[in-house]
Amino acid sequence: MTVKYHGHAVLSFNNNDTDVIIDPFINGNDLTDLTVDNVKADYIILTHGHNDHVGDTVEIAKNNNATVIAPVELAAYIESQGVENTVGMNVGGEGEYEFGKVKFTHAFHTSSFTDNDGTVHYTGEPMGLILTLGEKKVYVTGDTGLFGDMELIAKRNGPIDICFIPIGDHFTMGIDDAAYAVNELIKPTVVVPVHFNTFPPIKQDPEEFKNKVNTTCQILKPGEAAELS
Template sequence: MQLSYHGHSVVKIQTNGKTILIDPFINGNSLTDLDVDTEQPDAILLTHAHNDHVGDTVELAKKKNAKVVAPVELANYLGSQGVDAVGMNLGGSHEFDFGTVKYTKAFHSSSYTTESGDVIYGGMPAGILFTAEGKTIYHAGDTELFGDMELIGKRNDIDVAFVPIGDFFTMGPEDAAYAVDLIKPKVAVPIHYDTFPPIKQDPEEFKKMVKGAEVIVMEIGTTHEI
């Protein structure tokens, strides 16, 4: 399985001949190296409805008829936009042809703002456990630190955890380091930082705080094999 990081919370997973994008915020993301015109995802997984996470989902999904998996209220809205969307909810899991998706809790908010300014309720924000090829990835989504991260770690043998460190909208580096201690992944990767002025962070400082797990600060576009 090959993982790559593309700025903000955008993660690409390539496994079993399939390409999966998580939270594909491309247009408007000054950090990303991806181009909507050239990306060909087989599936898109969404943690919540904020525009900087839904991003270019509709255009990408329509281009290759990619399946979109999202919290159910967000999936219902995306379905109304002509997308093949599957709605799931916290605690639920399903085995797709590209891997198994399970939604976990996250503590945040979740709404989508349309071009006309309408605000669409996006359901509960979530984290994602993705399993394929005997490996498990945890994308925490946008969240604060919460105690049940320990339960997520105990119930799952997590190979790589993507955790937000930006502060202001999510947990900051200190809380994120504590979260890694609860989750106990083999590898932790910081995400959701530096995109906007309020979330500027030094990921190397986060790395210094983490005990008991390897931290890989992934440069934009770099890959990690597991």
């Protein structure tokens, strides 16, 4: 199977004939290859409440009658927007679905959603994801700074076949911290950099990151896929 990258931190995959999209920030994302009307999703998984991750969740969920899996406070907010099917989870919790298992992990960041009128909603803690897809383990760190328990997360849930990690700096870890996390803590078979070049403050050269990690690094263009062999 494959996991596709769609610019910024948007990921998607199909497993067991089930379509899943993660952090579907499409409108306002100049890097993405997607349009909201063309997204097929049975499930939407959210790591945290920032607008560049929640993105078009409500519209996509309503278009597809999709289930939204998210941190519990964020799931409650999404439900308040008229989405009928939500599952609220919390750090350390794991759920099994048609496509596989989802386990939420710590991430060190912030989390809130801002409405068009400027109203700010508390959306719980930010989180990362461990996805168990058949025999494969995928670690989506979410937006985060560097923290030592990444090693514990990888040991408890690994070995990690592929890790999606931010390198943009400014709002998340930058290249040097991300490379340290990959080389010393997570030690995945494959790593894919995300959350860079979408906005001026997070402009980065992914080739620099690739040169600093000691594992296979796949730099994906929007619409390209990392293959879980």
